[in-house]
Amino acid sequence: MNSTSATILPRPLALDASASALRPDRIHVTGGTPLTGEVTLRGAKNLVPKAMVAALLGSGPSRLRNVPQISDVHIVTGLLEAHGVTVRTGEVRDELVLDPTSVDKADHAEIAAHAGESRIPILLCGPLLHRIGHAFIPDLGGCRIGDRPIDFHLDALRAFGAVVDKRADGLHLEAPQRLRGTKITLPYPSVGSTEQVLLTAVLAEGVTELRNAATEPEIVDLIAILQKMGAIISVLDNRVIHITGVDRLEGYTHRALPDRLEAASWACAALATGGDILVSGAQQGSMMTFLNVFRRVGGAFEVDDTPGAAGIRFWHPGGALKTLALETDVHPGFQTDWQQPLVVALTQAQGLSIVHETVYEKRLGFTNALVSMGAQVQLYRECLGGTPCRFGQRNFMHSAVISGPTKLHAAELEIPDLRAGFSYLIAALAAQGTSTVHGISLINRGYEDFAFKLGALGARFEFGENAVD
Numbered sequence: 415m416n417s418t419s420a421t422i423l424p425r426p427l428a429l430d431a432s433a434s435a436l437r438p439d440r441i442h443v444t445g446g447t448p449l450t451g452e453v454t455l456r457g458a459k460n461l462v463p464k465a466m467v468a469a470l471l472g473s474g475p476s477r478l479r480n481v482p483q484i485s486d487v488h489i490v491t492g493l494l495e496a497h498g499v500t501v502r503t504g505e506v507r508d509e510l511v512l513d514p515t516s517v518d519k520a521d522h523a524e525i526a527a528h529a530g531e532s533r534i535p536i537l538l539c540g541p542l543l544h545r546i547g548h549a550f551i552p553d554l555g556g557c558r559i560g561d562r563p564i565d566f567h568l569d570a571l572r573a574f575g576a577v578v579d580k581r582a583d584g585l586h587l588e589a590p591q592r593l594r595g596t597k598i599t600l601p602y603p604s605v606g607s608t609e610q611v612l613l614t615a616v617l618a619e620g621v622t623e624l625r626n627a628a629t630e631p632e633i634v635d636l637i638a639i640l641q642k643m644g645a646i647i648s649v650l651d652n653r654v655i656h657i658t659g660v661d662r663l664e665g666y667t668h669r670a671l672p673d674r675l676e677a678a679s680w681a682c683a684a685l686a687t688g689g690d691i692l693v694s695g696a697q698q699g700s701m702m703t704f705l706n707v708f709r710r711v712g713g714a715f716e717v718d719d720t721p722g723a724a725g726i727r728f729w730h731p732g733g734a735l736k737t738l739a740l741e742t743d744v745h746p747g748f749q750t751d752w753q754q755p756l757v758v759a760l761t762q763a764q765g766l767s768i769v770h771e772t773v774y775e776k777r778l779g780f781t782n783a784l785v786s787m788g789a790q791v792q793l794y795r796e797c798l799g800g801t802p803c804r805f806g807q808r809n810f811m812h813s814a815v816i817s818g819p820t821k822l823h824a825a826e827l828e829i830p831d832l833r834a835g836f837s838y839l840i841a842a843l844a845a846q847g848t849s850t851v852h853g854i855s856l857i858n859r860g861y862e863d864f865a866f867k868l869g870a871l872g873a874r875f876e877f878g879e880n881a882v883d
C-alpha cells in the first residue's frame with residue numbers, strides 16, 4: 415500500500431463541500447509508522463460557525479479570517495444564504511466576507527434542507543428575532559454523544575420575550591416586541607446556551623445578567639467579536655457575564671482563534687503512535703489543562719511562541735506511558751472533546767487509567783471499537799472520578815477503566831461521531847495490520863484536510879471504493 419501524501423493537495427478555501435463529497439467514505443489504514451512532521455491549524459470549529467452567525471447582527475459586512483475548510487462552515491454558509499446573507503471568499507487567504515444587509519426573509523425549504531446537520535442553527539434565534547422578528551429552526555444535528563436537549567436555550571429565549579412554538583418541522587419563534595434584557599442563571603455552564611444568551615442580549619433592550627456561564631476560549635473569542643461590533647459585555651468573576659444591549663452593531667474584522675481541539679488530537683496521535691508532531695498555530699494559553707495531562711501521561715512538548723511561527727511540538731519521548739485518573743469538565747477543566755483521542759493513547763499506558771466523562775452521558779460508547787482492536791476498556795455506570803456528576807444516578811456508562819499497555823490489532827471500524835472518528839484513525843495507525851474505517855466524511859466536520867495532513871506525517875493509508883454522494 416502506498417502513502418497518498420504525494421497525491422492529496424491542500425485545497426483553497428471554497429464555499430462548497432463538493433471536493434470532499436467526492437472522496438470515498440472509507441479509508442484503509444496500515445498501522446505501525448510513528449507520525450512525524452508538521453501540521454498547521456486554522457480557526458476553531460467551535461468558534462468559526464458562531465462568528466459567522468454573529469455577522470447577522472451587523473449593519474454592514476463582516477470579514478472573518480483563518481476560516482477552515484470544514485463541513486460545519488459549509489452548512490452555516492448554506493443557512494445564512496437561506497436568509498439572504500451574501501457569503502463570499504475575501505481577498506485575504508482563508509477569509510470569508512459575510513454581508514447581511516439584504517436579510518429580510520427565511521426560505522423555509524432551504525433552511526429545512528439543513529435539518530440534522532449541526533448544532534449551529536439554534537444560535538440563529540436571537541440574531542434573526544432582532545433582524546426580521548421571526549425564526550425557523552430545523553432539527554439539530556451534531557455528535558450523538560448524549561441526548562443534548564435545548565431546554566436552557568429555549569428558557570433563555572422566552573426570558574428575553576420570545577414566543578417559541580415547537581412544531582413537527584422544527585421550532586418557530588417570534589418576537590412580538592423588541593427583546594428585553596433579563597436575568598438568567600444556567601442550570602449548567604452550557605457552551606451553546608451561553609452563546610445563545612450573548613448573541614441575543616447584545617441587541618436586546620437594557621441589561622442582561624447571565625450567571626453560571628461557560629467560559630471556554632471560543633466563547634471569549636466570540637465576545638471579542640461582539641465587542642468589535644459595538645457590544646458592551648463584561649465578564650466578571652464566578653461565571654457571571656453582564657451585557658448592556660445597544661441599538662445597533664457594525665460588521666467586524668476578526669481572525670478566528672486556532673483550533674485547540676484539533677491541536678490536542680494531533681498531540682494524542684503523536685503519543686499513541688510513538689511519533690513527533692509540530693502543531694503550527696497551537697497556543698499554550700488555551701491548552702494549559704491539556705498540556706498538564708499530556709505531561710503527566712509521559713508525553714513531551716515544547717512551546718514556540720515566536721510571532722509568526724508559533725506552535726507546539728508534541729512527541730513521545732520513549733519509555734512507558736503513565737496512567738492517570740481524569741475527569742472531563744467545563745473550562746478550565748479537561749475539555750470533553752479532548753477525551754476520546756486521549757483514551758486511545760491511554761491504551762498504551764502502563765497500568766490502570768480512569769476516565770470519568772461528566773459532560774456527555776454517552777461519550778464513552780466509542781471504546782467498544784477499541785476493545786475490538788484488543789484494548790482493555792471496562793465501562794461503569796458509577797462516577798469513578800472524585801466528583802459525583804449529573805449522570806451518576808441515571809444509569810449511563812460514563813466512567814471507563816483502561817488497562818494497558820495493549821497491542822492493538824487491525825479491525826473494521828464504523829465512525830459514530832467526530833472525535834471518535836479521529837480517534838479510530840489514531841488507533842488504526844497505532845495498530846498492527848490494515849484497518850478499514852467507515853464513515854470518514856464525518857471527520858470533515860471538524861478536521862480540515864485530515865487526509866492531506868496524515869499523508870504529510872507519513873501515515874500509510876488509501877481511500878476505499880464507493881464514493882459518497
Ligand SMILES: CC(=O)N[C@H]1[C@@H](OP(=O)(O)OP(=O)(O)OC[C@H]2O[C@@H](n3ccc(=O)[nH]c3=O)[C@H](O)[C@@H]2O)O[C@H](CO)[C@@H](O)[C@@H]1O
Binds near residue numbers: 565604628
Ligand atoms: C459546536 C460546539 O461548539 N460544540 C461544542 C459545544 O457543544 P454544546 O454547546 O452543544 O454543548 P453544551 O455545553 O451546551 O452541553 C453541555 C451539557 O449541557 C447539557 N445541556 C445543554 C444545553 C441545554 O439546553 N440543556 C442541557 O441539558 C448537554 O446535554 C450537555 O450535557 O460545547 C461542548 C462542551 O464543551 C463541546 O463538546 C462541543 O464540541
Ligand SMILES: C=C(OP(=O)(O)O)C(=O)O
Binds near residue numbers: 533860
Ligand atoms: C461534540 C462536538 O461537536 P458538536 O457539538 O458540533 O457535535 C465536537 O466537536 O467534538
